[in-house]
Amino acid sequence: MSPYPRSRARPAEAVRKSAASCIGSRGVMTTDYVIGVDAGGTKTVAWLAGTAQVLDDAPVASASSGPGNVRSVGFETAVRNIHSAILGISAEVSIPIRTLCICAAGAGRRIDQTRLQEWGESLAVAENVLIRPDVEAVLASASPDQTGVALISGTGSLAWGRNADGQTRRAGGWGYLMGDEGSAYDIARRALQCASQMADGRREKTPLLPVLLDALKLQHASELVPVIYGASQPKHEIAQLAVHVFACAVKGDTVSEAIIADAANSLSAMVAAVTRKLHLPTDCPLAIAGSVLIHQHMYRQRVMNSLHRSDESATLVEQPVRGAVRVAQMATS
Amino acid sequence: MSPYPRSRARPAEAVRKSAASCIGSRGVMTTDYVIGVDAGGTKTVAWLAGTAQVLDDAPVASASSGPGNVRSVGFETAVRNIHSAILGISAEVSIPIRTLCICAAGAGRRIDQTRLQEWGESLAVAENVLIRPDVEAVLASASPDQTGVALISGTGSLAWGRNADGQTRRAGGWGYLMGDEGSAYDIARRALQCASQMADGRREKTPLLPVLLDALKLQHASELVPVIYGASQPKHEIAQLAVHVFACAVKGDTVSEAIIADAANSLSAMVAAVTRKLHLPTDCPLAIAGSVLIHQHMYRQRVMNSLHRSDESATLVEQPVRGAVRVAQMATS
Secondary structure, three states: OOOOOHHHOOOHHHHHHHHHOOEOOOOOEOOOEEEEEEEOOOOEEEEEEEOOOOOOOOOOEEEEEOOOOHHHHOHHHHHHHHHHHHHHHHOOOOOOEEEEEEEEOOOOOHHHHHHHHHHHHHHOOEEEEEEEEHHHHHHHHHOOOOOEEEEEEOOOEEEEEEOOOOOEEEEEOOHHHHOOOOOHHHHHHHHHHHHHHHHHOOOOOOOHHHHHHHHOOOOOHHHHHHHHHOOOOHHHHHHOOHHHHHHHHHOOOHHHHHHHHHHHHHHHHHHHHHHHHOOOOOOOOEEEEOHHHHHOHHHHHHHHHHOOOOHHHEEEOOOOHHHHHHHHHHHHO | OOOOOHHHOOOHHHHHHHHHOOEOOOOOEOOOEEEEEEEOOOOEEEEEEEOOOOOOOOOOEEEEEOOOOHHHHOHHHHHHHHHHHHHHHHOOOOOOEEEEEEEEOOOOOHHHHHHHHHHHHHHOOEEEEEEEEHHHHHHHHHOOOOOEEEEEEOOOEEEEEEOOOOOEEEEEOOHHHHOOOOOHHHHHHHHHHHHHHHHHOOOOOOOHHHHHHHHOOOOOHHHHHHHHHHOOOHHHHHHOOHHHHHHHHHOOOHHHHHHHHHHHHHHHHHHHHHHHHOOOOOOOOEEEEOHHHHHOHHHHHHHHHHOOOOHHHEEEOOOOHHHHHHHHHHHHO
16 A cells, blocks of 8 residues: 555656756756665565655655565566666656665675675666665664664564664564564464364364464365465465454454464564664664554554553554665765 | 394395295295385385284395385385385395285375375285375384374374274374474474574573584574575474484573473373374373484483373384384285
8 A cells, every 4th residue: 555645646757847846046957866765575666756855755756566575586586676666767767866775675695785786886877876674764764863673574574773873783584484473474373383283182272273274265174284385485375364363363262362462572572672782762763564563453552562662652664665765865965 | 223133134135035935835835925115204114024924023125215205205206216115125036915005104195195006006016005104104013903192203293093993083293384393393493493582682592592503503693594594405404403402401401491391292282182082091002203202212201201101101113114014914914
């Protein structure tokens, strides 16, 4: 869902007019544009904005394309999608771009960042190119000075923060085999495990078992193994079941409730670890992103309760690309 | 490791002599031989034995080959390995075989069993061909009438039982994503998760973290992600770390101890569920197999304590192929 009314989004062909309106008093076009890119695991979003545009404004132009996570889809596919999104907002206009900031998922390692940097510079669309991890866009969306903590829970999960000294720390984000506690995948995997135990008679049956079987259109628990292990993308197909665990918990299913409570504690522990390590105040800016935390209000509230914070003290970030724009603006000013 | 002294194992060329010794009083060769095959995830073992040979005796001939798990290595590779093992004990002899019993891992589904049955019959090495799941060989190794419970914990885990009415039940065996609680993979995965939490500052540090890093020859926890997710066989490489968790637990590492205690409870819960569902007595025959349970004495003892049974009341099955031979013998008599 777009965070701004669709009518306010301006297509690429409108950019020329906007650019024209920036021609200064001396008749010279002011080169005050930036591009922010949020390259995620599901899609890539690019925004063109003025260098001084405020964060809540709609972009001058926007475009989106496929996944831009260099680790999960591979470098070639990721940059093709990132390029496609950038072309979507800049192909038909010839305004100079001051800064291009690409906030990319899966680009935590220096080797990937260097490769993206070289590729971004080779595009020659901007004077400066910045490559940042995707979490940085989330934090920048919520915190003007980019200090505080960003908490993300979608298919995976992690917390990431920065203090006034510029130090950064991460907790979580170890992937589906070693961590990602409190993520959609983690919640759904635990639910499948409990459902299997119910089918075996190792655990008392609750509605969770039939609900999961219904969701997968299965008659019997024994069909779970070929379906789950035969999936082309088991991680994503398992993660999609989390919504049913939340629904069961809301209806009072005790096993689902326990899974959700434990997951919420895991996420708050990530935030607490980052806050502590960076000596941040416990009421520092908190940016919350990721499908699970954005859409599951009850779950988000549990995390906030566990952090002894009010639900309103966090900023929900549905479009991290705003943060990518802000990083580009701050580097430009 | 061979469960019988190597000198007692007789090579294929010795079979002819054994067969000759079976020529009856009327000068007609008695067709009293069977072949048992244990087709596992790591290797396949085939034994040639007399129809009346007692379980503890060495086989007339034995041979082994690569993995025979139809699900993990694929049908073609599995049957090539199974064939190779059978050829290893029967290629040079022309004695008639009464029954060939193949106990195969990963052949729990009827479709795989039917395919193996047809393939086994096409070999034309035996009058009768039996296809059974691998757990059946484990139970048959320990229980003369094939009733009781088999508990296996290696890379994966499950309990499986049969009562006097011939009813069978399983608990566990849901694979690494949904279950296999108490297996080497499960223990090591939990340890990696705890180690990651230690690295993040989400959990107090214990020696488990440096021990796991040492085992993987890593300097820093951040190197875990590329190593684990970059492994060609992450499941097996993770499972191999379990031995270090056992070692830490023995040295008093509290986190490792808690993981092991929980894992032991998971295994005893599987046995209890099967025993209860089949209305078996709690002191029914118990066959124990799998590398973890066979080699980790302390762990096995914890499982037995949790079941309120003495360590001696279970039979350790290091060579399930003995059970495959027994199933073949019982079908022949």
